Amino acid sequence: MEFLVQVLVSLKPAVNDPQGLTVQSALHALGFQGVKRVRVGKYLEVYVEAESRESAQRQAEEMCRKLLANPVIEQFQFTVREVSPGGVAQPSPRT
Amino acid sequence: MEFLVQVLVSLKPAVNDPQGLTVQSALHALGFQGVKRVRVGKYLEVYVEAESRESAQRQAEEMCRKLLANPVIEQFQFTVREVSPGGVAQPSPRT
Numbered sequence: 001m002e003f004l005v006q007v008l009v010s011l012k013p014a015v016n017d018p019q020g021l022t023v024q025s026a027l028h029a030l031g032f033q034g035v036k037r038v039r040v041g042k043y044l045e046v047y048v049e050a051e052s053r054e055s056a057q058r059q060a061e062e063m064c065r066k067l068l069a070n071p072v073i074e075q076f077q078f079t080v081r082e083v084s085p086g087g088v089a090q091p092s093p094r095t
Numbered sequence: 096m097e098f099l100v101q102v103l104v105s106l107k108p109a110v111n112d113p114q115g116l117t118v119q120s121a122l123h124a125l126g127f128q129g130v131k132r133v134r135v136g137k138y139l140e141v142y143v144e145a146e147s148r149e150s151a152q153r154q155a156e157e158m159c160r161k162l163l164a165n166p167v168i169e170q171f172q173f174t175v176r177e178v179s180p181g182g183v184a185q186p187s188p189r190t
Binding site: 002008009010020023026027030032034035036037038039040041042043044045046047048049050059062063066067068 | 097103104105115118121122125127129130131132133134135136137138139140141142143144145154157158161162163
């Protein structure tokens with residue numbers, strides 16, 4: 001079974017985000033005066049072959065802890081859903 | 096009213112993703128042999144002051160087109176939800 005793991009990695013709230021400040025300034029310069037705060041993070045799509053959804057979830061958690069997020073300054077969240085081989089999503093519920 | 100816009104920017108499917116390939120190799124090296132493909136994109140949180148959800152959505156769409164995504168090689172999607180000033184999410188449904 002193939003699963004698509006969608007991972008969001010973002011800076012912890014207390015961590016400075018110069019990239020976010022730059023984007024915020026650029027949005028203001030473009031006329032979006034209503035923008036109050038911007039935080040920039042990463043979005044990863046990981047396609048995993050696994051025996052079960054539980055196995056895919058376990059692996060995803062481990063990947064985040066070991067490589068995808070820096071636990072000192074970043075936090076992560078992810079969803080796992082089954083896809084048919086080749087990458088088309090099945091209508092199974094997200095977890 | 097304050098809204099949190101969560102934006103996902105990813106490369107179009109036909110575009111090469113060397114960063115994704117690097118992450119994939121690193122995951123294989125860590126023992127995650129089941130990983131078939133990795134795509135790396137951006138995740139942005141934009142807090143916007145707007146009169147209504149519709150206004151926030153319109154602004155979000157425009158921000159993505161004008162700045163946050165490169166229309167030549169990237170695609171985007173976003174959700175908008177109301178938050179209380181200060182950044183705590185309301186129990187309103189995501190759109």
